[in-house]
Amino acid sequence: MKHLTKDHSLFGIDLIDELVEDYFQLDTGGEDISNFAGDTKVFDYLIDEADCDELQEAHNLSDSEQLPIIIANNLHSEQEDKLLHVLRLHKKAIGWKLSNLPGINPSIYMHRILMEEEAQPIRQQQRRPNLTILDVVKKEVTKFLAAGII
Template sequence: MVLTSHPDEDAVGDEGLIESTDDPWIQRLNILWDMCFEQREPPTEDKVIQVNMGDESSPKPIFIAEDLSSSEKEDLISLIREYIDVFAWNYEDMSGLDPKVAMHRLNIDPDAKPVKQQQRRFRPEIMESIESEVKKLIDSGFVKEEQHPDWVANIVPVPKKNGKVQICIDFRDLNAACPKDEFPLPITDVMIDNTCGYERMSFMDGFSG
């Protein structure tokens, strides 16, 4: 979720974001700035409360708005309980798709030489977190051990705010061996322009990404 900021009245006057100029790009930027914040109130952060849909041994926390009425909270919690199996609370809850329905294969250049990256070493406390996360992935069937792989990519541990470690993979060598996508990536300027006139922009995110 992205909250677009509200301009400071002391920082920006009626001149717009940038001083008056004949540059058409700057003029367009000033117009967009005025459109974004015309008759807008500063965004406020909604207060939420945590509700455990599970038990102490298997917590399933959700967050709902604090300013809902008692009946609205009860109705919302009741609705979530009715469809509790729709949500993924851990890796085991995500069974995946049947390979008969869809299967992903890497389009690797047949002339590309496989790369086995040299093993990296991590601090003991980081290694413990990595082993714990990899065990979860193996137990849930997300990954499996390969005895004689042609390609070997190192793990890149990324610390989270909650103290845990997110497991990423250094796929640079593998990416170099795959053809580039023909479609262009989103243009940053266009994405920023699309936020004008809105207080919030929502994104769909993965379960553990």
């Protein structure tokens, strides 16, 4: 039995955080980040005990753009004003559309089926598992039904 004498795979991990920070030019001790972290206390008022029926109030963060948000109905006016103020300050951080997410390649979130040019898409007939696999599948389905997963 041979043992590896040199394993260089562990040394590559040490530099990942530093390289990512250099590439994106991140500043982890920035004033904006600490201010935002302090403002996140306002978000606790959102949906702690609210049902979906209570999410009634719709607001627009900007007059010129359509930036709709829906907040809880049970907020006091002061809490609502604070929440809207924080959201207006940080509205660029929210991805309103997929096209608004900078730096993300569209090929990551788009689904494509690569086919040859002459290929015609066809629907194949449903296949049945063999009897031993069918019993295992039935047991798994009944187990999930009993647990309330499906």
